[in-house]
Amino acid sequence: xxxxxxxxxxxxxxxxxxxxxxxxxxxxxxxxxxxxxxxxxxxxxxxxxxxxxxxxxxxxxxxxxxxxxxxxxxxxxxxxxxxxxxxxxxxxxxxxxxxxxxxxxxxxxxxxxxxxxxxxxxxxxxxxxxxxxxxxxxxxxxxxxxxxxxxxxxxxxxxxxxxxxxxxx
Amino acid sequence: xxxxxxxxxxxxxxxxxxxxxxxxxxxxxxxxxxxxxxxxxxxxxxxxxxxxxxxxxxxxxxxxxxxxxxxxxxxxxxxxxxxxxxxxxxxxxxxxxxxxxxxxxxxxxxxxxxxxxxxxxxxxxxxxxxxxxxxxxxxxxxxxxxx
Numbered sequence: 330x331x332x333x334x335x336x337x338x339x340x341x342x343x344x345x346x347x348x349x350x351x352x353x354x355x356x357x358x359x360x361x362x363x364x365x366x367x368x369x370x371x372x373x374x375x376x377x378x379x380x381x382x383x384x385x386x387x388x389x390x391x392x393x394x395x396x397x398x399x400x401x402x403x404x405x406x407x408x409x410x411x412x413x414x415x416x417x418x419x420x421x422x423x424x425x426x427x428x429x430x431x432x433x434x435x436x437x438x439x440x441x442x443x444x445x446x447x448x449x450x451x452x453x454x455x456x457x458x459x460x461x462x463x464x465x466x467x468x469x470x471x472x473x474x475x476x477x478x479x480x481x482x483x484x485x486x487x488x489x490x491x492x493x494x495x496x497x498x
Numbered sequence: 499x500x501x502x503x504x505x506x507x508x509x510x511x512x513x514x515x516x517x518x519x520x521x522x523x524x525x526x527x528x529x530x531x532x533x534x535x536x537x538x539x540x541x542x543x544x545x546x547x548x549x550x551x552x553x554x555x556x557x558x559x560x561x562x563x564x565x566x567x568x569x570x571x572x573x574x575x576x577x578x579x580x581x582x583x584x585x586x587x588x589x590x591x592x593x594x595x596x597x598x599x600x601x602x603x604x605x606x607x608x609x610x611x612x613x614x615x616x617x618x619x620x621x622x623x624x625x626x627x628x629x630x631x632x633x634x635x636x637x638x639x640x641x642x643x644x645x
Contacts, residue, residue, distance in 0.1 A: 361596040387542070396594035406584075408559035408597060410624030441548035448542045448557055460593050475559030475624010 361393040365432070365451040390449030398460050400489050403481045405457055410475030411448070417472070419479060421465035426457045426479060461487040538600030539581070541626075545606070549638055552612060552630040556604070559624035560584075560597065566626060570614045577626070578603045 365388055395406040405426055418429040431452045463481035470479045541556040556577060558566065566579040580601045608614075611632045619628045 390542070393596040393598065394594055395592065395597045398591040398593050406597070408624070410557040410559040411555075412623060441546045441553070443544060443546050444552075445543060445545040448544050448555060457594070472623070474562060474621075475557070 360455075361391050363390050363392045363453050363455055364388060365390050365449040365453050367451045387447050387449045388451075390453065392453065392455050394455070394457055396457065396460070401483055403459055403461060403463055403483060405459075405479045405481070407455065407457075407477045407479075408475060409477055412472065412475075412477075414472060417470070417477065419468075419470055419477075421459075421463060421468065421481070424459045424462055426459055426481070427454065428457070428477065428479075429454045463487075537578075537603035539598040539602050540604060541577070541602055543604065550632055552608070552632070554606070554626075554628040554630070556626040556628075557624065558602070558621070558626050561602075561621075561624070563621040566619075566621060568617070568619050568628065570608075570617060573608055573610070573612075573614075575606045575608055575617075575628070575630070576603070577605075577628075 367388075391408070393408045397404045397406075407428055409428075409430060409432075412430055412432055416431045416433065420427045420429075429452070432450050434450050459481065462484045464484055465481065468479060468481045470477060472478075541558050543557070544553075544555045546553045546555075554575075558579065558581075561579050561581045565582065566577070569576040569578075578601065581597075581599050583599055608630060613631045613633045616631045617628065619626060621627070
């Protein structure tokens with residue numbers, strides 16, 4: 330086989346894999362597949378390992394979410410590993426929960442050379458529609474083992490009230 | 499039974515490796531992406547080489563450090579663990595379910611320079627860090643030039 334044919338064959342194979350992988354990923358991940366934008370600007374003339382890491386690393390991350398609705402609140406859990414608390418920005422706009430964040434390459438992760446880089450770095454945004462209007466002023470969020478949990482109390486009007494039926498004689 | 503699970507990450511990795519090999523004429527890389535049928539999901543990892551050690555960072559959100567097992571055997575490092583559900587009951591109100599629960603499994607063949615005896619690991623904010631020091635005799639040594 331000539332080099333050109335080899336290259337063509339290789340590319341076709343790669344393309345098949347990409348198509349297949351992409352379909353599987355979309356199917357499995359749904360909307361969890363989130364684009365990460367590089368936020369680290371090149372400061373000097375020479376690119377640092379950190380900047381290189383962001384530029385060459387994965388631009389897509391899986392931020393898998395889970396939404397649970399109970400009678401009086403909505404709870405959203407989002408998998409975002411490796412975040413610093415101050416880099417979260419959580420807001421509610423018209424029944425949509427928006428989680429923005431910025432995932433930095435740690436200072437001590439800027440040495441050496443990368444053999445494999447699959448983890449995504451940079452800034453991301455995920456918007457999750459909520460099933461009911463919520464009181465955003467009373468929302469609570471906590472972060473544990475890389476999972477962000479946001480608990481939003483429903484507005485009084487949205488709460489389910491069970492009306493007891495009385496028997497009348 | 500020979501069942502193969504569909505692993506989007508490993509497919510993408512494979513693609514990445516193939517593209518790299520194609521473009522740069524490089525050999526196979528350090529990672530062994532052979533995930534077995536026993537894993538429900540695969541954590542994304544970074545592997546970095548420093549002059550005196552190798553570092554592995556794996557994203558394992560929602561996995562308690564107690565549920566992670568790391569083994570080193572015959573030059574192969576195995577990571578496995580399980581993501582457990584936070585609530586066992588109350589399954590009704592779920593309006594969106596994207597998170598995958600269950601076990602993960604990933605193996606890497608380490609180079610001969612790795613010092614298996616001194617591997618350490620810790621987990622923070624859903625990121626598992628494994629430090630693999632290089633054997634001392636394998637570390638680069640500077641040789642002074644005498645005048």
